Amino acid sequence: MTEIVTATQLAYDIEDVVLDRYQASAKEQQPSLCCPTEYEGNYLEILPQEIIEKDYGCGDPTRYVSTGETVLDLGSGAGKNCYIIAQKVGANGQVIGVDFNDKMLQLSRKYQSQIADQIGYHNTKFVKGKIQDLKLDVEEAETWLKENPITSIQQLGTFEAQCDRLRQGSPLIADDSIDVVISNCVLNLVRPQDKEQLFQEIYRVLKRGGRAIISDIVCDEDPSPEILNNPDLWSGCIAGAFREDLFLKMFEAAGFYGIEILKREDKPWQVIDGIEFRSLTVRAYKGKEGIGLERKQSIIYKGPWKQVQDDDGHIFCRGERMAVCDKTYQILTHPNSPYHQDIIPLPPYQEIPLEEAELYNCKTKAIRHPQETKGTDYHLTTNTPDDSCCSPGTCC
Ligand SMILES: C[S@@+](CC[C@H](N)C(=O)[O-])C[C@H]1O[C@@H](n2cnc3c(N)ncnc32)[C@H](O)[C@@H]1O
Structure with missing residues (x-):
């Protein structure tokens, strides 16, 4: 406590x-x-x-x-x-x-x-x-009290029971x-x-x-x-x-x-x-309770601190691709999240539907390899120079 x-x-x-x-x-x-x-x-x-x-x-x-x-x-x-x-x-x-x-x-x-x-x-x-x-709706409780004034310990018990009924019922x-x-x-x-x-x-x-x-x-x-x-x-x-x-x-x-x-x-x-x-x-x-599901999501903590810890005990190391469960991913990356400006979200290339996701405990400090994010079948090559790259406004 x-x-x-x-x-x-x-x-x-x-x-x-x-x-x-x-x-x-x-x-x-x-x-x-x-x-x-x-x-x-x-x-x-x-x-x-x-x-x-x-x-x-x-x-x-x-x-x-x-x-x-x-x-x-x-x-x-x-x-x-x-x-x-x-x-x-x-x-x-x-x-x-x-x-x-x-x-x-x-x-x-x-x-x-x-x-x-x-x-x-x-x-x-x-x-x-x-x-x-x-x-407890105190106005309701007081209305009841006016009709049932308390003069004994027994009536006090009845009043407390009435308050509980109000708490539960309305x-x-x-x-x-x-x-x-x-x-x-x-x-x-x-x-x-x-x-x-x-x-x-x-x-x-x-x-x-x-x-x-x-x-x-x-x-x-x-x-x-x-x-x-x-x-x-x-x-x-x-x-x-x-x-x-x-x-x-x-x-x-x-x-x-x-x-x-x-x-x-x-x-x-x-x-x-x-x-x-x-x-x-x-x-x-409010809202960090619930189970963790594996949907191959990761995040990168941008810094400037070397590492940070959230209220669930996860530690995020600056610049590392940290593996997180779906719940933590949503908490960290939602546009209204208190963290989202410090976090780069890395969704998997192929989304795993919620109903297919397995339980995942991301409490341990796990790094996710880029191949896990992309999928092992990912072999794309895009570094061939191409003329359009040098047209105005398209260069990296
Ligand atoms: C310091 S004043 C602040 C009032 C208001 N928030 C403001 O900014 O002007 C405190 C108010 O809280 C109420 N209050 C104090 N304890 C309370 C409690 N346990 N439950 C409900 N109201 C309470 C008082 O009746 C009072 O109106």
């Missing part, structure tokens, strides 16, 4: 403290929660001032989203990121904001119709849920349903004991090939016990900050690949007792 920053025995509940602070900050802007962030200006023009100023993000994950995508925003707050993305994904895309805070949900929904009318389509919704438990966010999960300054607010499940939930809801783009506050050293015991620093996005190296490892442990720092602010947002807290934006992909 990945090491995470743990709180000491606290005299308060982190979730309560976070909920209270952000209920208040939905009503009145709290400058101490604002981390300077730049968004692409043209998307802000149509947003009401109230949404613009209740911005408690620390980065801009919205700039990495494309037309037509279905996007889930974890901890959507006033809805600013969602409304920017609503314009970017267009009428064929969809945006879902999740928050567990009624005041923020009210604020984000307040301008929903107005903004939809302005952009010309309705593609955004806000739902109530905890981001570490994205199967999950708030279904498995494999989202192209991009984004979040802006929220993951740090989740209780340490729920953080591993949070990453598993992000993984669960993404489609194969989907990606997470997360801006959050990270620290360069473990927060001190004084920091961890301060409730204001929990709700202020400091005490729960991930140590930056462990943040990337959380993605790794959940099964992501192609994990990459897209932006790391030079200047810390805050420094406490010499510990620097700054904004980091990370991208990570």
Whole structure:
């Protein structure tokens, strides 16, 4: 299990403290929660001032989203990121904001119709849920609770069973349903004991090939016990900050690949007792699981590093014709892959149909001979000089 920053025995509940602070900050802007962030200006023009100023993000994950995508925003707050993305994904895309805070949900929904009318389509919704438990529709659970108040341990058990029924029967966010999960300054607010499940939930809801783009506050050293015991620093996005190296490892442990720092602010947002807290934006992909099939594909890693290793443990040596299975070949060479610019794909001259392909384990560092790519019957000779070679524009 990945090491995470743990709180000491606290005299308060982190979730309560976070909920209270952000209920208040939905009503009145709290400058101490604002981390300077730049968004692409043209998307802000149509947003009401109230949404613009209740911005408690620390980065801009919205700039990495494309037309037509279905996007889930974890901890959507006033809805600013969602409304920017609503314009970017267009009428064929969809945006879902999740928050567990009624005041923020009210604020984000307040301008929903107005903004939809302005952009010309309705593609955004806000739902109530905890981001570490994205199967549970909290509004549904609360409706049930109103009709079945809990006054005994037995009724608590009945409520928990009802929550499980909701999770199974009508999950708030279904498995494999989202192209991009984004979040802006929220993951740090989740209780340490729920953080591993949070990453598993992000993984669960993404489609194969989907990606997470997360801006959050990270620290360069473990927060001190004084920091961890301060409730204001929990709700202020400091005490729960991930140590930056462990943040990337959380993605790794959940099964992501192609994990990459897209932006790391030079200047810390805050420094406490010499510990620097700054904004980091990370991208990570889902979809490296599955079997390897032999279709005689190879790749050449272009460099500049002498060799590199992917999240499955494959090592690619610069300039070598590395033999890879079909799954790895697709991951490395797909135009949307985080690797494709560093890779030269070498498909076989004669394609092997998927249904004829045999199992292949490319975990070992195997070099593929050029004759395997071309086929042993390949004896073409093309080096005879020919007049047309010297006509303008045809020379090599
Ligand atoms: C720092 S604000 C960021 C809001 C928004 N992403 C932005 O950029 O302005 C954190 C938001 O996450 C919500 N939040 C915190 N923990 C949550 C949790 N476990 N589940 C759902 N929402 C949560 C809060 O209610 C609040 O609206």
